[in-house]
Amino acid sequence: MGSLDLPHASSFKGGSETFLRNVFENILKTYLRKNPTANTIWELVQSVDNEKICYDHFTFQTLKVDGYGIDSVSSFFMDYGYKFETGIDFPKKKVRGCWLSPPDVHVPEGGHGLGNGPLPRVVISELRVDELSPESQEIIRKYLIPEGGKQAVLSSALGSLIWEKPTYADFYQLAKESEYGAWVLIHGYTMNHLAFAVHRFKHRFSDIGCIKVYLEEKGFKLNSDGGILKVSQDGLLIQMSSISEKLAVEFADGVTETTPASYIEFTQRLVLPQFKDLPHHQIKEYHRRDDFDANNANKIFESARFTSDT
Ligand code: OOG
Ligand code: NI
Structure with a gap:
C-alpha cells in the first residue's frame, strides 16, 4: 500500500507510507510484548466474530x-502529514497534552489494522x-x-529506555510527587496505551456496552473511576479502559518492585447530530464526534494508578 495510488486525494507526506505503518507496527508489537494482559485483550477482541480492528489512537507520555x-x-509524525x-x-x-490528526490516506474497502486500515490519531502529553x-x-x-530526546520514536519502537534505568530510591521519591513522572522514568517512550475504534467494529463489539459485558465475564479488571463507561458531556464520546497490570521492574539499585505498566x-x-x-x-469518520474530552481523559488516567483504594 503506497501513497502513490491516489496522489491527489492524499495529505500524506514524507516518502513511504509503508515506512510510517511499519513504525506503528513496531510500536504496537513492543507494547503488546511488554503488556501481557493488554495483549490477551487485543487477541480476544479479534477472535470474537473474526472482528477486524482499527485503532482510534495511540498515546505517548513524555x-x-x-x-x-x-x-x-510529534515531529516524527508531523513529517508524515499528521496535523496538530x-x-x-x-x-x-x-500535565499538558495534545493530539495529532492523521493524514488522509487511501484505505481500501475492508482495510484494517496498521497494514492498510485508517491511521490512528496520536495523543502525546508532557509533564511540566x-x-x-x-x-x-x-531526579x-x-x-x-x-x-x-531525538531518539524518542526509535525508543517507542524498540521499547528500550534512552536513559539509564533508575534506582528504586529515585523512582519512589519521584512517584510521591508525580506518578506520571515516575511512570515515564521507568517505561520511557513505550506506548502508554492504545485505543480501539469501537465504532469501526462490524459485529456485536460495535457496541461498547457489549465489550464491557464480555470483558467483565472473562474476569478482566476495568477502570471504574466515575463509572466504567466514560461519557463526554455531549454524550457522543464514550471510552472504557482496562487497568494496567503491575509488572515486576528490576531497578538499578538491585530492588525489584511491581509497578503499573x-x-x-x-x-x-x-x-x-x-x-x-x-x-x-x-x-465516515468525519461525520462522527472528533477530539477528546478532558473529563473522560482524567478518569482514564486512573487506569495506571500506582496505589488503589480498593
Ligand atoms: C492523556 C491521555 C488522553 C484519552 O483517551 O483521553 C487519552 C495521557 O495519558 O497522557 O488518551
Ligand atoms: Ni486514550
Whole structure:
C-alpha cells in the first residue's frame, strides 16, 4: 500500500507510507510484548466474530525537559502529514497534552489494522517538569541527558529506555510527587496505551456496552473511576479502559518492585447530530464526534494508578 495510488486525494507526506505503518507496527508489537494482559485483550477482541480492528489512537507520555517533551514524538509524525490539533490540560497533574490528526490516506474497502486500515490519531502529553519541586526536577534531570530526546520514536519502537534505568530510591521519591513522572522514568517512550475504534467494529463489539459485558465475564479488571463507561458531556464520546497490570521492574539499585505498566482502551465516537439521518453505509469518520474530552481523559488516567483504594 503506497501513497502513490491516489496522489491527489492524499495529505500524506514524507516518502513511504509503508515506512510510517511499519513504525506503528513496531510500536504496537513492543507494547503488546511488554503488556501481557493488554495483549490477551487485543487477541480476544479479534477472535470474537473474526472482528477486524482499527485503532482510534495511540498515546505517548513524555517529560518536558531538554527536548524530551511533546515535540520529541510529534515531529516524527508531523513529517508524515499528521496535523496538530487541540490541547488537553490536566492542571492538577502538571500535565499538558495534545493530539495529532492523521493524514488522509487511501484505505481500501475492508482495510484494517496498521497494514492498510485508517491511521490512528496520536495523543502525546508532557509533564511540566519545571513546575515540580527542586528534588523531583533533580531526579529527572539526572537521567535525561540533553540530546537523547531525538531518539524518542526509535525508543517507542524498540521499547528500550534512552536513559539509564533508575534506582528504586529515585523512582519512589519521584512517584510521591508525580506518578506520571515516575511512570515515564521507568517505561520511557513505550506506548502508554492504545485505543480501539469501537465504532469501526462490524459485529456485536460495535457496541461498547457489549465489550464491557464480555470483558467483565472473562474476569478482566476495568477502570471504574466515575463509572466504567466514560461519557463526554455531549454524550457522543464514550471510552472504557482496562487497568494496567503491575509488572515486576528490576531497578538499578538491585530492588525489584511491581509497578503499573500499560492499559488498553476502547473508544466509541457517535455520529454528530447533523448527520444522524445519513444511511449507515455512508457514515465516515468525519461525520462522527472528533477530539477528546478532558473529563473522560482524567478518569482514564486512573487506569495506571500506582496505589488503589480498593
Ligand atoms: C492523556 C491521555 C488522553 C484519552 O483517551 O483521553 C487519552 C495521557 O495519558 O497522557 O488518551
Ligand atoms: Ni486514550
